[in-house]
Amino acid sequence: MNTDRLLGATALAVAALMLAFGYGLQAPFAYEPVGPRAFPLLAAGVIAICGIMLLLKPEEPDQAHKAGSGMAIAALSASLLAYTVLFQPLGFVISTAIFMVPIAMIFGAKWWQGAVTGVVLGLASYLLFDRVLDVVLPVGPFGGII
Amino acid sequence: MDTLGFLAHGFGVALAPTNLLLATLGAIVGTMVGVLPGLGPINAVAMLVPVVFALGLPPEGSLILMAAIYIGSEYGGRISAILLNVPGEASAVMTALEGYPLARQGKAGIALSLSAWTSFVGSAIATFGIVLAAPVLARWALAFGPVEYVALMVFAFSCLTGLLTDQPVKALLAIMLGLAISTIGIDANSGVYRYTFGSPNLADGVQFATVVIGLFAISELLIMLDTMHGGASIRIEQLGRSLFNRAELRFTNMATLRGSLIGFFVGILPGAGGTVASALAYTTEKRVVEKSDPKGSHFGNGDLRGLASVEAANNSASNSNFIPMLTLGIPSSGTTAIMLGVLTLYNLTPGPALFRSQPDLVWGLIASLFIGNIILLAINIPLVGLFAKMLSVPAWVLVPFIVVVSAIGVYSGKSTTFDLVLMVALGVGAYFLRRVGVPMAPLILGLVLGKILEQSLRRALSLSAGDVSILWSSPISITLWIMAAGVLLVPMLMPKFRSWRHKTIVETD
Structure with missing residues (x-):
């Protein structure tokens, strides 16, 4: 169709x-x-x-646009959904550290590169936004930053 | 106070240390974002919406920051276009046509410095234009009542559908979807809950930040999957001589001037931004040169005049975009629509009254455009190599960064999982819409203007006790209706225009 x-x-x-x-x-x-x-x-x-x-009267189809692989699209959407659903329950730092791994891997990272990205991003942005800029981010199940 | 007095006042606002810092920061961040392929000003500004609130910036501060990012990314877009033939955003496609061949000839340094200069000239001319035209237009627009606003918005929508897109039905659909989203929440006039489905999360409507971040930042990530270049290593050509000389400047002066003027006028039209302006400037310049100097034309092989006019037009348009936004409250591009949406979040009603009620905001913004452009010129000529390094940031760092900033931004508004999930849902939905060719900028325009349009319509019909003919009862509104009809009919009646539009859109999209 x-x-x-x-x-x-x-x-x-x-x-x-x-x-x-x-x-x-x-x-x-x-x-x-x-x-x-x-x-x-x-x-x-x-x-x-x-x-x-x-x-x-369908308009001309957009031929310029190449579709990516359906698997990658589905994987990225699912990772984003899981990240946002568990953002509050797991806390910002833990959820970021976990879910940035698959997201980075979809874009070509090795698993450890993704893990480093996730941990660094999670900690750095928690400190920057929560502590410096007063944007309240969800705390982890252990009550503190994690 | 006259215009000059107001402008001086504006410089006072823009030169306040905080605002100066924000403009500098915005210029740097904007250029960096502009360099990155795929990430245009609209994504950067969208992600910034919640951040400005988190920072607790006053309205003029947040507008100055957003405007600096917006014009900065137009500067940045040219860098990757010239060096790598990878336009950072749609309006830089034309830049690559002449800029990349120049880089291949070892003249990247000249191309970069010259285009920074013509970007500056284009912006400066447009900013002067704003100073001259905006107060006049604002005074005139004060005569607008609800009736005229309805007609004006219909005119803006028909510009979006008729003039500037190859697929008018999809643009119209996008506008209407934006209007539909704007009706969610409690109706201000009657207190009726509309489309909230009993959810308290929707009672006061969908958060603006959630929508823009979902539609732009999140869907862009999925689009990046489609267009990923597989992490190809990037080889940057030799920069060569890093500054243009006087002969080259004189050679391109007229082209720059023509490009600036074209950009200025195109930028005022609703829906048209740098993309259309640069395409129109390029084709015009090519025709002028081929007529006056057929032997000297190197178009397609690195003609400095082509490059100069495109960059002047592109930046001129992105500055003159502010005219309709400030004077009429009608944004003419997706990016200015987001800024307008931010103004309404501060409970400011965009429109001509702003010139009277918020001189700090309006004139501070205009003055900061001047300052921002000077900062951009100053950082773009010496630091171009540094900005080009942005291109070596791998996607697997960039994407998580965007996801985290987006999530924090959306969460900072109401701290609910609902908004986060809605952001992803909107992002995935927008991705599929974009894939089948539905543009997002008209959608955001519809969303931003929806409430104002509905209120104007209802107020107008209250005045006439329900008689629809009030909508075409004043000379201004009749003129606007005729203009709207003209904009819609021209492409239908003129196949030549349609083929030009088609060519322009295909070349730039």
């Missing part, structure tokens, strides 16, 4: 969701002629029109 058609179908689905969840949006007391519902539905309408146009 042409990617533009797929995009068009997705756009229609998004518009349908916006309509489904937006149709009931009404203010209990209306002070103004245009309520909270009109604008989202207007946007949904234009999204639907775009979707239909893409379905009927």
